[in-house]
Structures are given as C-alpha cells and as structure tokens.
C-alpha cells in the first residue's frame with residue numbers, strides 16, 4: 270500500500286527568536302469530553318456538553334454512540350459560551366460498527382456500553398488499536414455476563430453481542446497496563462443490573478487521577494461510588510446500580526494539551542497565559558504547575574488564567590510520572606534542553622500507548638544528537654547540544670508536540686505528520702504559530 274502522503278509530510282518546527290509572550294486558549298479536555306459523552310448517553314434524560322473538544326478521539330466517540338442510537342446535536346451557544354453538544358439518550362441497539370481509531374478511551378469505554386445495546390456491535394480501528402491491550406475489559410465483561418467474539422488474543426477487532434442488559438457484579442482485573450480498564454467498567458456500572466465492583470489485583474496501577482476523574486463525574490451524575498479514598502478497601506471501586514442524571518457541563522481546557530505552550534515559556538524564558546485553568550480538577554495536567562516549576566519556571570493562578578513564566582534556566586528533574594504518564598513526552602522534550610540530567614520513572618506502560626513512547630522518544634531525541642536511554646520503567650536523559658533533523662512521530666500526537674518544543678530551541682527540526690495532533694488538538698499548528706507571532 271502507498272504511504273499516506275499526510276503521514277510523511279514534514280512541518281518545519283518554528284524556531285523561537287526570543288521569549289514568547291502569549292495567551293493561548295487551549296481546547297477542551299479529551300478525557301472529560303469522552304467521559305461526559307458516555308455518561309450523557311447512558312443517562313435517563315438529555316444533557317449538555319458545552320465547549321466540548323472536537324478532535325479525532327471525541328468525534329469517533331460521538332460517531333460510535335450515534336451508531337448505537339444516541340442523538341447528539343451540535344450547536345453554538347449565545348455570546349461567548351461557545352459550541353455545545355446536546356446528547357439525547359436512547360435505547361441502545363445493534364447492529365452497529367464502532368471505529369475506535371487509536372483512541373484508548375473509545376476502545377476501552379465503549380465495549381461495556383455495547384453490552385447494554387440490543388444486537389451485535391463490531392469494534393475495529395487503526396492498526397495500532399490491534400496491539401493495544403483490551404483483554405482485561407473483555408475478560409471482565411465476560412465474567413459479568415457478556416458474550417464477546419474476539420480473535421482469542423483479547424484484542425481488536427471484536428464483536429460484543431449486546432443483550433440489552435448486563436448482570437454486572439464483582440470482578441477482578443489486572444489494570445497495570447492501563448487505568449482505562451477500571452474507568453471503562455465504572456462508567457457503565459450504574460446501568461448494570463447489580464452495578465459493578467471492580468477489584469484491581471495487578472502489581473501497579475497507572476494514571477490514578479484519571480480514575481478519580483471517572484469517579485467524580487459519576488458522582489456528579491448522581492451515582493453512588495465507594496472508592497479506596499471514601500472508606501472502601503484498597504484497589505476496590507464499587508458502583509451502585511441506578512439512573513444517571515443528565516447534566517449541563519462545561520468542559521475544562523485540556524491541561525495535558527496546555528503542556529507544549531507552558532513548555533514554550535520554560536524553554537524561551539517567556540510567559541504564557543492559559544485562560545480558564547480550573548482551580549480544582551482531576552486532570553493530570555494540573556501537575557505541570559509543580560513539575561515545570563521544579564524545572565525552572567514559576568506560575569500563578571490569576572483571574573486571567575494560569576500565568577506561567579520561564580526564568581531562562583531549565584533544570585533536569587527526577588520524577589515518578591506513573592500518575593501522569595501522558596505528560597512524559599513533553600517533559601522529556603524539556604529535559605533534553607535542560608542544564609542537568611533527568612530521570613523519568615514509573616511509566617513502563619507507555620510502551621502500550623499510541624506508540625511505544627519510551628522507544629520513540631529515545632530514538633528521536635538521540636537522532637537529533639541527544640543522549641537518552643530507556644530504563645525498565647522510564648527514561649534517563651542527559652542533555653547535549655542538539656541539531657536539526659527529522660523528528661518522526663509514529664502517529665502519536667504527543668510525539669508531534671514534543672518535537673515542536675525541541676524545535677523552539679534547536680534550528681532545523683522538521684516534524685513528520687504534524688497532522689497527527691488532530692487526535693486531541695487539530696488546531697495545534699495554528700495555535701503554535703499564533704503563540705510565536707503574538
């Protein structure tokens with residue numbers, strides 16, 4: 270097959286001629302938008318998502334829910350309230366086909382929803398989706414009463430033969446490969462006849478803030494959830510069966526997608542303001558305030574938003590990123606430009622993300638002259654003088670934004686397939702050049 274020309278196109282990453290000074294309006298959170306869509310689709314009354322993220326991952330989620338019968342109307346609200354989606358729940362049905370693309374949230378969150386549909390729901394996606402683990406969700410759903418045909422490896426493609434309802438109950442899973450396995454079962458749990466109790470039995474559990482996000486959003490929809498933090502047993506989450514309320518929810522900006530812009534302030538010794546940064550959030554990107562401060566910046570939450578200022582110095586860091594793994598590519602990019610070495614730990618599961626991110630970051634930074642080594646659970650980065658060259662992105666949006674950060678400081682970096690940022694931030698190239706021209 271001929272390569273897709275968009276995938277081999279090269280984008281000259283802009284080099285910063287001085288300190289950036291810009292306000293960047295970051296689009297809505299992928300993780301919040303896709304949870305909100307699922308919860309609204311399962312609710313007993315219509316709901317609203319305001320300022321939803323419109324990107325490949327969220328449009329695939331909306332398209333899949335529509336295929337199972339859910340109504341999703343799009344519109345623009347009055348003055349300044351931005352776009353909205355009105356979600357009208359329906360009795361879910363097959364036959365339906367779900368294209369998951371390479372969206373972990375779609376491939377993990379929707380099979381439990383499909384068990385509630387009446388009829389077969391077929392799941393498939395990008396070649397990489399065939400490699401990303403799904404076995405824990407498939408095995409759990411089978412244990413809870415579902416009928417699923419897969420290829421025997423516990424991966425896509427597969428068909429969920431929805432029976433219109435699922436027994437539910439207690440299930441043990443190993444979620445060490447992805448927190449999304451837990452979130453997936455909890456999100457549909459209130460609609461299972463007996464609810465669900467998920468008992469994680471694996472050696473580690475990444476991305477805990479994302480599980481808290483799931484729990485918070487379930488509670489906001491009126492669902493009772495017992496968690497390890499709220500009097501439950503360690504590593505056990507219990508969701509009581511019951512109706513979900515329709516909500517009117519304004520989606521927060523995606524703080525993980527704010528990362529490259531904050532990094533730009535750090536790398537150029539400039540200043541970037543991100544409006545609407547939430548004062549309280551479960552988004553892992555909020556940890557950037559602390560991590561990028563340790564790496565040399567400073568920040569303040571003001572009425573204008575988060576004001577992040579670089580000092581002109583960039584320091585290395587030794588940090589456990591297991592809670593916030595999706596921040597790793599952007600932190601690695603900054604670390605490669607720092608004045609001292611860094612060790613990024615706790616992120617072995619990144620080998621199962623959009624691409625093997627540990628291998629990809631090591632190879633691409635080293636090809637620009639860097640000195641990165643993979644460890645069992647992360648990266649060791651010793652800064653060196655970098656030079657220009659092609660930064661390959663492996664259809665990973667966060668590789669593309671990480672390459673752009675390096676390009677600010679290193680002349681002649683070309684990003685392959687910058688369009689891959691459409692997974693979560695289609696407007697990235699325009700926002701990036703806009704930031705530099707401000």
Ligand SMILES: O=C(O)C1=C[C@@H](OP(=O)(O)O)[C@@H](O)[C@H](O)C1
Pocket residue numbers: 299300301373374446447448449452475476479594595618
């Ligand atoms: O639930 C979510 O919205 C996510 C959970 C995390 O997945 P893993 O636990 O697989 O890292 C994160 O990396 C991903 O970007 C989004």
Ligand SMILES: C=C(OP(=O)(O)O)C(=O)O
Pocket residue numbers: 371372373374595622623667693
């Ligand atoms: C890991 C990520 O995505 P996904 O939701 O596809 O797992 C990510 O966005 O960094």
